[in-house]
Amino acid sequence: MSANPDKEALIVRIAEIIIFELKLEDITPESFNPDLDLVDELGVDSMDLATVVLVLQDEYGITIDEDDYPKLSSIRLIAEYIRQKQAS
Amino acid sequence: MNTVSSLLDDSWRERYRRISALNIRSSIYDVTNQCNLRCRGCFFYSSREHEAASEEMDLQKWHEFVGNEKARGVNLAILIGGEPTLHLDRVAAFYQTMPTYCATNGQIKVPRDRFPDMMVGISLWGDEEDEKVLRGKNTFAVSSKNYEGDPYTYYLYTITPKQLGRIGQVIRKIDDAGLKVHLQLLTNDEQVDGYSWTEEKMRDVRLEMDEMLECYPQTVISCKYYHEIITTGKMMGRSFGWSECPSVTELLDSRNPRPKRLIRFTRWASDLKTQHRCCTSATRDCGTCKDGAAHMSWVMVNKREHLKSAKDLQNWIEVYEMFAKLYRFIPW
Numbered sequence: 001m002s003a004n005p006d007k008e009a010l011i012v013r014i015a016e017i018i019i020f021e022l023k024l025e026d027i028t029p030e031s032f033n034p035d036l037d038l039v040d041e042l043g044v045d046s047m048d049l050a051t052v053v054l055v056l057q058d059e060y061g062i063t064i065d066e067d068d069y070p071k072l073s074s075i076r077l078i079a080e081y082i083r084q085k086q087a088s
Numbered sequence: 089m090n091t092v093s094s095l096l097d098d099s100w101r102e103r104y105r106r107i108s109a110l111n112i113r114s115s116i117y118d119v120t121n122q123c124n125l126r127c128r129g130c131f132f133y134s135s136r137e138h139e140a141a142s143e144e145m146d147l148q149k150w151h152e153f154v155g156n157e158k159a160r161g162v163n164l165a166i167l168i169g170g171e172p173t174l175h176l177d178r179v180a181a182f183y184q185t186m187p188t189y190c191a192t193n194g195q196i197k198v199p200r201d202r203f204p205d206m207m208v209g210i211s212l213w214g215d216e217e218d219e220k221v222l223r224g225k226n227t228f229a230v231s232s233k234n235y236e237g238d239p240y241t242y243y244l245y246t247i248t249p250k251q252l253g254r255i256g257q258v259i260r261k262i263d264d265a266g267l268k269v270h271l272q273l274l275t276n277d278e279q280v281d282g283y284s285w286t287e288e289k290m291r292d293v294r295l296e297m298d299e300m301l302e303c304y305p306q307t308v309i310s311c312k313y314y315h316e317i318i319t320t321g322k323m324m325g326r327s328f329g330w331s332e333c334p335s336v337t338e339l340l341d342s343r344n345p346r347p348k349r350l351i352r353f354t355r356w357a358s359d360l361k362t363q364h365r366c367c368t369s370a371t372r373d374c375g376t377c378k379d380g381a382a383h384m385s386w387v388m389v390n391k392r393e394h395l396k397s398a399k400d401l402q403n404w405i406e407v408y409e410m411f412a413k414l415y416r417f418i419p420w
Contacts, residue, residue, distance in 0.1 A: 022392070027089040040108060041091040043391040046351055 010079045014056070018075065021051050034075040062086060095398045100405065107408045110417050115162045116355040116367055119178050120170035125193050127213065127223040134277045135369030138170065141359035150181040153360045158186055161352050164415055166381075167191060170358070173198060179206075189415050191244070193223075194231025200238070207416050208241040213274070214251050215258050222248070222280065228261065237266035240416065242309060244380075247297075248274045249289045250282060255296050256303065263307045270309045270414055271297055272380030273318055277372060285378075294319040309420065311410050313403035318383045321375075324393050324400075328382075330374040334389045335367040335382040348389040384411045 015032035018024065022044065038044040046069060053064045056078070062085040064072075072078045092104060121138040123130075132138055144150060157165070165182040166189050172179050173196040182188040183206050190198065194210035213219055216226045235241040243262050247255060255271075262269045273293065276283045285293075297315040301308050321328040334349040340363060341349065355364040364370065368379050387394075387407040394404035412418045 024089060036091065040105070041093060042089075043092065043395050045348075045389070045391060047348055047389075048392065 007079060007083070010082065011075055013059075014075050014078050014082075017055050017059070018052055021055060022048055032075060034079070036075070037073055038075070039073050056082065060086060090395045090397075092395070092401070095395065095401050100398075100402060103405050103409065104401075106418065107405065107412055110412055112164050112412070112415070112417060113161050113352050114164035114166055114350065114415075115157065115353055116166045116168060117182070118169055118356065118358040118364075119167050119172035120175050120358055122174050123169060123171040123193075124174065124195055125171070125223055125225070125227070127193075128280050129213075129222055129274060129276060129278050129283070131275070131277050131369040131372060132168070132170065135371040137357070137364060137369055140364065141357035141362040143358040144360045147177050147181070149360060150178050154181045154185045163187065164189065164417075166415075171196070176202070179203070187415065187417070193227055194234055195227060197234040205240050205416075207414075208235065208238070209244045209270075209414075210235060210241065212243045212245045212258070212262075212269075214246075214248050215254060218248055218250055222283075232261070232265040232267070235265070235267060242268035242270055242414070245269050245271050246274050247271060247293060248283050249285055249293075252289060252292050252296065255293075255300055259300050259304050259307060263304055268307055268309050268420060269304075270380070270410075271300070271315075273378035275368070275372065275376060275378045277369070290319045309410060309413050311403075311406040313387070314380075314384060314407050314410060317387060317407075318378060318380060323386060323390065324396075328374070328377070328386060332386060333366065333374055333377070333382055334385045335379070337363045337365060339363060340365055350385055350389060381411075 011034045012029045015029035019027060019029060019032065036042065049069050049072060057064055060082050062082060068081070071081055092101065096104060121143055126133060164187050167179060167182060168191045171193060172190050173192050179190055180202065183203055189207040189209060191209045191211065192198070198206065198208055210231045212228060213222050216228070219226050219228065245258060259269060273285070274283060294315050297310065298312050301310050301312065317323050326332060331343065332347050334347065335353060336349060337354045338352060339354070355367055357364060367382055368377060384407055387404060388411060391404060394400040409418065413420050
């Protein structure tokens, strides 16, 4: 995985991480709607998010503050957040 | 993959949205080591937690501590003891800062001019006969007079195995006093003879709890899924116990793998420094623990597990609503 992947590849990779870490069933990274609200629609809670965040931090070399969790409510928003962090 | 929208119709989705916005972060505080009763089966004394720490006597330190707790993200203070109403200045330190629930035996009336909308939960361990055996007196006679018709008070009725077939009499008296009631089950920490549960008694009490909910829907704050969980100790095929309990103090939680748990939850002793292991006592066998709040929280922290079907998710919503009603985050 490149440190600066294009946006679509980044979205698919984040979906892959979420599916694996949260043990989601009946969904593939490609079919995961990147705009689906993870909290409201999938029931993802702050513990789930913390698990995913640990992997994202390692993989993309960024630090994600717990105060930023509300910004990470969909795969697309997570992707944008990562790109902004990497650019800053 | 199931989503909330795929499982719920509009009215359930609205109920889901209402509770999803709450984000309740509770912690539990021993206000004092003293009590005006000595109940057989009270975990606080049977596990000698009243000797775990000396009380902080400086009221200013209580205020500073509560401010720090708020800064830590706590938005619901659950006050226990000992008997919190023996130290109302300490109770006020919490009440002035964040939503506060005060557990009490109801023998001292919380002055409503000072605490107009503080939630009060009065402990009750059965009818007059049981109360005399376990608590040395009929506490209901006093507490029901102190709090009659109070809109911010409910009874926390701990049902004992001896109460089977007689729960309705107690609920009726509570209803007559114009109060609400929530049901939980005795954990017989002190092994009082005749007060331990069997599987058969658990089945019977579940049916009776369900019946009470149907007979007194405006009085009993509960739901059938909670009755199932607390009487069977099972949820989605898993068993309640140490490896599953969500109500463990965060800094003392070394479990691996770590289960779903209450974020930032801590149970503080009255020295404001010592932390207890969990919401009850460290000497309790978690496999037999029947703590109602722990079982409710167990359901609440396992939201995604309940996205298996519409019924499962509706059950989860009802338990969350029950919890939110008990602490008045949503109306009764």
